[in-house]
Amino acid sequence: MLRFLAASVVLAGALFWGRTNRAPDLITPAREIFPEARRVEFQQGVHHVYGEGDTLLGWTGTGTADGYGGPMLLVTGIDTLGAVVGVRVVEQRETPVFWRMVRARDYFAGISGSSMEKVDYDYPNVVAVTGATISSDAIVESIRTAVAEVAGVAFDLRLPLPPRPFEFGLLELSILLLFALGVLGHRVRGPSRRRLRWAGQFGGLLVLGFWKNSPITMAKIAAFLAGYFPDPGTALAIYLLFAGFLLTSVFYGRNLYCLYACPFGAAQRVVGAIGGFSLKVPPWVVRFMETARNLVVFVALFLAFITLRPALASYEPFAALFALHGTTLQWFLLFIVLTASLLIRTPWCSFFCPMRTVELVVLDTKRWLKPDRREEPS
Amino acid sequence: MRRITKGDLGGLFLALLTFGVITAVLVQNFFER
Numbered sequence: 001m002l003r004f005l006a007a008s009v010v011l012a013g014a015l016f017w018g019r020t021n022r023a024p025d026l027i028t029p030a031r032e033i034f035p036e037a038r039r040v041e042f043q044q045g046v047h048h049v050y051g052e053g054d055t056l057l058g059w060t061g062t063g064t065a066d067g068y069g070g071p072m073l074l075v076t077g078i079d080t081l082g083a084v085v086g087v088r089v090v091e092q093r094e095t096p097v098f099w100r101m102v103r104a105r106d107y108f109a110g111i112s113g114s115s116m117e118k119v120d121y122d123y124p125n126v127v128a129v130t131g132a133t134i135s136s137d138a139i140v141e142s143i144r145t146a147v148a149e150v151a152g153v154a155f156d157l158r159l160p161l162p163p164r165p166f167e168f169g170l171l172e173l174s175i176l177l178l179f180a181l182g183v184l185g186h187r188v189r190g191p192s193r194r195r196l197r198w199a200g201q202f203g204g205l206l207v208l209g210f211w212k213n214s215p216i217t218m219a220k221i222a223a224f225l226a227g228y229f230p231d232p233g234t235a236l237a238i239y240l241l242f243a244g245f246l247l248t249s250v251f252y253g254r255n256l257y258c259l260y261a262c263p264f265g266a267a268q269r270v271v272g273a274i275g276g277f278s279l280k281v282p283p284w285v286v287r288f289m290e291t292a293r294n295l296v297v298f299v300a301l302f303l304a305f306i307t308l309r310p311a312l313a314s315y316e317p318f319a320a321l322f323a324l325h326g327t328t329l330q331w332f333l334l335f336i337v338l339t340a341s342l343l344i345r346t347p348w349c350s351f352f353c354p355m356r357t358v359e360l361v362v363l364d365t366k367r368w369l370k371p372d373r374r375e376e377p378s
Numbered sequence: 379m380r381r382i383t384k385g386d387l388g389g390l391f392l393a394l395l396t397f398g399v400i401t402a403v404l405v406q407n408f409f410e411r
Contacts, residue, residue, distance in 0.1 A: 096410040285389055292397050296404075303408055312407040315400045329406055333399045340392055352396060 001368060004361065007298050011305055015226060018308035024073055029088035030060040033077035044153045049077070056080060059154050062090070063145030066235070067138035069093035069219050069311030070228035074139065076146035082116050082155060087143055093228075094135045095219065095311040097325050107139070116147045117159065134235065166233040171214065174207040175237055175261065179244040182256030186248075200260030201269060209263025213322040216241050216257065218300055218354045222310035225301065245355075249362045258355060264318055265349050268341040275342030281350075289351040297357045316354075 030040045030047045034057045039050040047060040058079040064071050070093035077085040087108040092099065144161065151157040178200050185196035208215050220238055223230070232239055241257060248256040258265055272278065296315070304313035317334035320326030326334070340347040349356065 096407050100410070279385060279389070281389055282386055285386065285393065288390075289393055292393070296397065296400055299401075300404055303404060307408070312404070314407070315403045327403070327406060329399055329403045333396065333403060336392070336396050336399065340396075344389075347396075351393065352400065 001364065004364065011225075011298070011301050014302050014305035015308075018226075018306050024090045026060070026062060026075060026090065029075040029090055030077065032088055033060060033075070033086040034058060046150050046153045058085060059150045061146035061149035061153075063142035063147075063149070065138040065141035065145065066134075066228070066230045067092060067094050068098070068134045068223075069095065069309060070223050070226065072135075072138050072142055074142040074146060076143050076150070078116055078147065078150045078154070082151075084111055084114050084116060084143075084147065086112050093223075093309045093311050095314060095319075097319060097327060097330075098135050098311075101325070102139075111143065116151055116155075117157075134230075137234070166236075168236060171207060171212050171237050172240060174203060175240045175244065178203055178208075178261040179240075179248070179256060182244075182248065182260035185260060186252055186256060197260060201262075201266035204261040205263045205266040205270070207263075208261060209267065209322045212237075213319060214238070214241075215263050215316075215318055215322075216245065216355060217314050217316055217318060218297070219304075219311040219314040221354070221358060222301055222304040222313040226305060226308065226310050228310065245359075246362060249359055250366055253363065255355075255359050255362075258349060258353075258359070262349075262355075263322065264316070264353075265346055267321060268337070268346040268348055271338050271341040272345055277343070278345040279343050281344060286350075293352055293354070294357050296352075297354045300354070 026042075026047060027040050030049050031037045034049045034051070036051045037049045037057060038052060039054070040060075041048045041050070045061075049057045049060060051057045058077055060075050060077045062073060062075055064073045066072075071091070072089065072093065073091040075088045075090055077087075079085050144159075148159040148161055151159045181196055181200040181203070185193045185200065188196070204215075214237055216238070220242075224242070230238065241261075244261070245255045245257040248254070300313040300315060304310045315333075317326060317330045317337065320330045320334045337348045337352070344350070
């Protein structure tokens with residue numbers, strides 16, 4: 001408990017450090033978008049950009065939206081004819097892999113030159129990067145907000161902002177069903193429980209894995225802990241996953257997410273079933289790995305907080321498997337874990353997964369708040 | 379105390395290798411942001 005408190009204090013300090021001294025620079029992006037700019041002036045909520053001889057070149061507006069790892073801030077430039085000139089990213093908290101794709105695909109090139117009325121969610125040039133819909137949507141929403149801001153001030157034009165949708169679809173329904181299966185499985189014994197668990201895990205593998213690639217990740221935990229709560233209307237799934245994880249941890253003493261829903265756990269079990277045998281890991285190795293894993297989680301959170309970039313905390317190889325996106329290192333990690341799954345039962349879950357640390361923290365906190373009398377020495 | 383087997387050493391090697399790669403992933407995330 002003492003170690004947990006010490007770690008919490010250090011992490012809170014890192015978060016405080018990350019959150020102070022953070023006034024975004026909005027002048028430099030304006031000068032980058034309008035290279036001939038001589039003077040940039042902030043009036044009525046937008047930046048007015050002037051060139052040689054104090055001629056007005058255009059305006060830049062700022063837009064913000066919730067991305068994968070927290071809010072992103074984009075600056076969008078509009079010229080005096082009402083066309084989008086360029087987009088600059090001021091703050092983003094997405095995964096490095098996503099950002100690498102954005103750069104590689106020249107993401108913002110297509111939007112330049114388009115009329116400000118036409119920047120839409122289904123704008124054809126802004127192609128959503130597969131497996132990163134939240135990040136892509138956030139970019140488009142940020143641009144639209146900025147454009148609407150400039151349109152209102154400079155052109156006296158009210159551009160309708162897209163209504164914030166409330167999405168309850170197959171993904172959300174599947175999550176509820178997976179937890180329902182888990183609760184059912186927890187109440188029965190023997191072969192029925194085994195069958196329910198396989199059913200849940202196959203469902204999780206297909207829906208949370210290959211179809212939607214939306215398992216609980218370190219990035220999402222770090223985002224919540226850093227105080228970035230995504231819009232529940234569009235990110236309901238993650239709220240459901242967290243709620244299910246926490247409630248079942250508290251009520252059943254074992255979270256049912258890991259047992260019934262986690263797609264990566266399921267992938268390892270499938271590989272393990274192919275391997276067919278499991279090595280026993282000696283207890284001293286288990287203890288060593290637990291300490292090492294908790295330390296990794298601590299370092300990951302520390303990095304995320306001090307930079308205020310929750311997505312940096314994600315070290316899981318999930319996206320490599322489920323969305324086929326990853327760095328060489330993530331592919332290598334995936335390879336090691338899946339190979340080890342042939343010999344050791346679900347090695348990622350047992351030794352490396354940050355969710356195990358989160359679960360232990362939840363269970364320890366519960367025990368600390370409400371000590372179980374049976375465990376007290378008589 | 380029981381003797382340390384080849385299996386133990388193999389497991390430990392795998393564990394250290396994995397933790398090494400995880401650390402490298404975090405370091406790469408940090409520098410690529």
